[in-house]
Amino acid sequence: MWDAIVIGAGPSGSVTAYLLAKNGYKTLILDM
Numbered sequence: 001m002w003d004a005i006v007i008g009a010g011p012s013g014s015v016t017a018y019l020l021a022k023n024g025y026k027t028l029i030l031d032m
Contacts, residue, residue, distance in 0.1 A: 002028045 006017040009031035020027045 002026050004028070005030065007031075 003025040004017075004020045005028045006013045006020070007030050009017075009029050013029065013031070017027050017029045
């Protein structure tokens with residue numbers, strides 16, 4: 001199970017996923 005799913009790995013999605021993971025959330029990034 002994931003705590004957060006970030007859709008889009010552009011600048012804002014990457015930063016969001018990084019900050020979530022840094023704070024201990026299990027994070028999945030989806031991009032096309």
